[in-house]
Amino acid sequence: MNRPLWSPSATRIEQSNMKALMNYIAQDGHNVEHYQQLHDFSTRLPQLFWKYLWEYGSFIEHTPYKKVLSHGDQMPGAKWFEGAQFNFAENLLKFRHDKIAITAYDERGKQQQLSYADLYHQVAKLSAYFKTLGVEPGDRIAAFMPNVPETIIAMLAATSLGAVWSSCSPDFGIQGVLDRFGQIKPKILITTDGYFYGGKKLNSLDKLKPILEQLNDTKHVIVVPYANPTLSQNDAQAELSCQQSVNLWQQCLSNDASKITFSAQRFDHPLYILYSSGTTGAPKCIVHGAGGTLLQHYKELVFHTDVKQEDTLFYYTTCGWMMWNWMVSTLMTGATLVIYDGSPFYPGPNVLWDMAEAENISIFGTSAKYISALEKANYLPHEQHNLVKLKTILSTGSPLSNESFDFVYNHIKQDLCLSSIAGGTDIVSCFTLGNPILPVYKGELQCLGLGMAVNVFDDQGKAVPANSSERGELVCEKPFPCMPIGFYNDSNNEKYIKSYFNRFENTWAHGDFAEKIEHKFNGQPYTSLIIHGRSDAILNPGGVRIGTAEIYRQVEKIDAVLESIAVGQTLKHDASDIRVVLFVILREGKTLTDELTQDIKKIIGQNTTTRHVPAVIIQVPDIPRTLSGKIVEVAVRETIHGRSVKNTDALKNPESLEFFKDLPALQQT
Numbered sequence: 001m002n003r004p005l006w007s008p009s010a011t012r013i014e015q016s017n018m019k020a021l022m023n024y025i026a027q028d029g030h031n032v033e034h035y036q037q038l039h040d041f042s043t044r045l046p047q048l049f050w051k052y053l054w055e056y057g058s059f060i061e062h063t064p065y066k067k068v069l070s071h072g073d074q075m076p077g078a079k080w081f082e083g084a085q086f087n088f089a090e091n092l093l094k095f096r097h098d099k100i101a102i103t104a105y106d107e108r109g110k111q112q113q114l115s116y117a118d119l120y121h122q123v124a125k126l127s128a129y130f131k132t133l134g135v136e137p138g139d140r141i142a143a144f145m146p147n148v149p150e151t152i153i154a155m156l157a158a159t160s161l162g163a164v165w166s167s168c169s170p171d172f173g174i175q176g177v178l179d180r181f182g183q184i185k186p187k188i189l190i191t192t193d194g195y196f197y198g199g200k201k202l203n204s205l206d207k208l209k210p211i212l213e214q215l216n217d218t219k220h221v222i223v224v225p226y227a228n229p230t231l232s233q234n235d236a237q238a239e240l241s242c243q244q245s246v247n248l249w250q251q252c253l254s255n256d257a258s259k260i261t262f263s264a265q266r267f268d269h270p271l272y273i274l275y276s277s278g279t280t281g282a283p284k285c286i287v288h289g290a291g292g293t294l295l296q297h298y299k300e301l302v303f304h305t306d307v308k309q310e311d312t313l314f315y316y317t318t319c320g321w322m323m324w325n326w327m328v329s330t331l332m333t334g335a336t337l338v339i340y341d342g343s344p345f346y347p348g349p350n351v352l353w354d355m356a357e358a359e360n361i362s363i364f365g366t367s368a369k370y371i372s373a374l375e376k377a378n379y380l381p382h383e384q385h386n387l388v389k390l391k392t393i394l395s396t397g398s399p400l401s402n403e404s405f406d407f408v409y410n411h412i413k414q415d416l417c418l419s420s421i422a423g424g425t426d427i428v429s430c431f432t433l434g435n436p437i438l439p440v441y442k443g444e445l446q447c448l449g450l451g452m453a454v455n456v457f458d459d460q461g462k463a464v465p466a467n468s469s470e471r472g473e474l475v476c477e478k479p480f481p482c483m484p485i486g487f488y489n490d491s492n493n494e495k496y497i498k499s500y501f502n503r504f505e506n507t508w509a510h511g512d513f514a515e516k517i518e519h520k521f522n523g524q525p526y527t528s529l530i531i532h533g534r535s536d537a538i539l540n541p542g543g544v545r546i547g548t549a550e551i552y553r554q555v556e557k558i559d560a561v562l563e564s565i566a567v568g569q570t571l572k573h574d575a576s577d578i579r580v581v582l583f584v585i586l587r588e589g590k591t592l593t594d595e596l597t598q599d600i601k602k603i604i605g606q607n608t609t610t611r612h613v614p615a616v617i618i619q620v621p622d623i624p625r626t627l628s629g630k631i632v633e634v635a636v637r638e639t640i641h642g643r644s645v646k647n648t649d650a651l652k653n654p655e656s657l658e659f660f661k662d663l664p665a666l667q668q669t
Helices: 010-015 017-026 035-044 046-057 088-092 116-132 149-160 174-184 205-214 233-240 290-304 322-333 351-358 368-376 402-411 491-500 548-555 594-607 633-640 654-660
Strands: 061-063 067-070 079-082 100-106 109-115 140-144 164-168 188-192 194-197 200-203 220-224 245-248 270-275 285-289 312-315 336-341 363-367 392-396 417-420 422-424 429-433 454-457 472-476 508-521 524-534 561-571 574-586 616-619
Touching: 010 017, 017 035, 017 046, 017 290, 035 046, 035 524, 046 067, 046 079, 046 290, 079 290, 088 149, 088 290, 088 322, 100 116, 100 149, 109 116, 116 149, 140 149, 140 174, 149 164, 149 188, 149 322, 164 174, 174 205, 174 285, 188 205, 200 205, 205 220, 205 233, 220 233, 233 245, 270 290, 270 322, 285 290, 290 322, 290 429, 312 322, 312 351, 322 336, 336 351, 351 363, 363 368, 368 392, 368 402, 402 417, 429 524, 454 508, 491 508, 524 548, 548 561, 548 574, 548 594, 561 633, 594 616, 633 654
Parallel strands: 100 336, 140 164, 140 188, 164 270, 188 220, 220 245, 312 336, 312 363, 363 392, 392 417, 574 616
Antiparallel strands: 067 079, 100 109, 194 200, 270 285, 422 429, 454 472, 472 508, 508 524, 561 574
């Protein structure tokens, strides 16, 4: 029997924000004594649930809403909080005291601390400067920035005026940036002069010069002297040699503005433009609304993550990943935000844990890949650090393996809530989340998010039963406030509808291959989820659908293997069938011997089925990954079949595809 790795104490449950929300809703006579009742209420009566959430959050609004939900049976097409006028940035800047808002680290150590009052004043100055440039609601402001406080300040200044924010991290390639910013045509582009990664100082202006040559609609460039604090405007102008006006950050803030006049906008006013990975074509520009983002992030941070004003939250992310947008919303809670830019392993695996201890981080967010890498490096934080304040670890980006669950509880801390969460850029938030009042089970995502009518469908569009071991497509059956407004420049929502609504009528299909699990806690049933990988990477040997994560979970157990990627190769004698091919990156000095090959197959076979066992295992020096670090099975699959990968600019390391071409081991007789 699968036993929980952690269960919340009665005290933690009683003191949680989730329990406080239950009590608030119960005042009106609703029966929400445990989580599943609350979740059922939130999806059965969405107009009531989201109304309660809006009230509980005490959001600053200029004009109250007239109706919570219209066209609630339409996906897409539902309208939320019609009539409401508010400003996103104003709600993130409602605290203006001397408590620390942001503590910033990079590879050189602690660099900056800003109080909430400091943050407000700097946003006020930049917002005033943007006004002098004629920024209006709907204008796009883009950032080619590392994860530094200036990026957050610029986002808040832009959105204070109703402008739309979009960002890429400076490790994106030239074409990757053009594929994104070239579509949205920003009025202003903000950059640092450089950044630090792996002990190296890297130049951003050299990369930006050819980008600006093709961004004809961009009129102004703002440069933050970060890598070289003594950079002059003349030097920046000379390096860029561009048609746009160039100003330094400090010049833009050299005005007397002390107050912000926030632009009141409707609930569905565009806030962010995020991008799909672009591995199957040009990246899709996904437009997210201000109200849906604010309300959804509030729900996820305050209730599912249990963030309180006394907390200190950290998430390892770049500005090119949606977790940056999610993380920044922490400011609405009054908690302290710790940010870090650089390699999480430079100069060693201790770097983030030294910071966590020094800053008393209570909520530590990262990726499944990072936790696995810690384990492979045999770095055991609990032996080196006092993590007394740490109460929650968040993991996302890919399914967290069973071994990583064990590693966290054995080698980081026993008494904490380990929350594997999943959603994505598509909704700038999550479908499945952590929960401070429920247990943690190995390999599972704790619960379905409040207000999200999440289910798992088979190919015929029927719900898969819980605890049946059946897998299917992760779907959402009812509208939710943080659905995208649409895609940028997508006439008649054609691409938007094709991306999420073509497979099942009036239902969001997310593209994850999942399985429902039902547990009981304190005698009450609730639903959790296991994600087995992306639907477009599903393997189908002999007609049996297999999620790639099921294989990766087993390979994780093998010490010699650092990382792996599994794809299906079409059989030459039967084009309707495939064989599973596994590629592995091994530790330095290791080679793939016959003995190791058999060990890998044995472990996979013993813990899954014979269908999961790879027909071929091949050692490679690298694996293709997106700009946000996710491995790309589709690109490998196309390459081994001799087909071109449509958009290699979406890959961080497109040169790695060469390792998968014309491999003798994959030739079939």
